[in-house]
Amino acid sequence: MRKPSILVVEDEEKIARVLELELEYEGYCVVKAHDGLEGIEQFRSGGWDLIILDVMLPGMSGVDLLRRIRSGGDPTPVIMLTAKDELEDKVKGLDLGANDYVTKPFQIEELLARIRAALRTNTSEAENAHALRAADLTLNESTHEVFRDGEPIQLTAKEFSLLAYFMHNQRQVLNREQLLERVWGYDYDGDTNIVEVYVRYLRNKMDKGYDPQLIHTVRGVGYVLKDPR
Numbered sequence: 627m628r629k630p631s632i633l634v635v636e637d638e639e640k641i642a643r644v645l646e647l648e649l650e651y652e653g654y655c656v657v658k659a660h661d662g663l664e665g666i667e668q669f670r671s672g673g674w675d676l677i678i679l680d681v682m683l684p685g686m687s688g689v690d691l692l693r694r695i696r697s698g699g700d701p702t703p704v705i706m707l708t709a710k711d712e713l714e715d716k717v718k719g720l721d722l723g724a725n726d727y728v729t730k731p732f733q734i735e736e737l738l739a740r741i742r743a744a745l746r747t748n749t750s751e752a753e754n755a756h757a758l759r760a761a762d763l764t765l766n767e768s769t770h771e772v773f774r775d776g777e778p779i780q781l782t783a784k785e786f787s788l789l790a791y792f793m794h795n796q797r798q799v800l801n802r803e804q805l806l807e808r809v810w811g812y813d814y815d816g817d818t819n820i821v822e823v824y825v826r827y828l829r830n831k832m833d834k835g836y837d838p839q840l841i842h843t844v845r846g847v848g849y850v851l852k853d854p855r
């Protein structure tokens with residue numbers, strides 16, 4: 627499992643070193659930058675799961691660095707650090723897109739808890755970005771999980787692909803030729819009844835015993851996935 631990567635932008639060497647040691651002990655990969663210009667260069671190298679950013683930095687302030695990060699639409703979670711405790715500084719950082727704010731001096735346990743919370747939120751949002759929904763049916767393309775009414779549904783790889791295509795094209799009637807081409811491939815030359823067989827498999831797994839039924843037959847045309855309500 628890949629370790630989360632954290633960029634620490636902090637000009638006070640002692641604080642930066644403590645953060646590095648504590649975070650590495652917790653299982654994170656850590657890279658340090660000691661001023662704003664170095665921080666922006668490290669940020670541009672990409673691949674960060676979280677950024678810890680001091681407000682008062684030489685070269686470029688943490689606020690300006692955050693502004694650069696967010697101006698490009700980058701969603702990486704950012705936790706701001708500062709020796710200041712004024713409300714104005716916190717509001718400015720949060721308005722620019724900081725996810726959290728910690729005032730120095732801080733307890734390392736509190737910072738670690740805030741890091742875990744930010745990473746959980748980011749992971750959840752990333753997973754939700756890959757989730758498709760119809761009524762109480764959820765398909766997650768990132769995790770290859772399917773749930774109906776909160777209950778997991780076990781699908782084969784081909785069943786999952788077929789359901790995903792239905793989910794991407796909800797309320798559109800799809801004929802057998804479309805499904806064969808998009809799910810089995812243009813060069814498929816096997817049983818031409820394979821679509822009917824796999825639609826039946828899906829119905830038995832994700833529709834049987836549930837209300838409403840989501841996969842419907844349009845006689846003489848094909849199939850459609852929709853919530854009839």
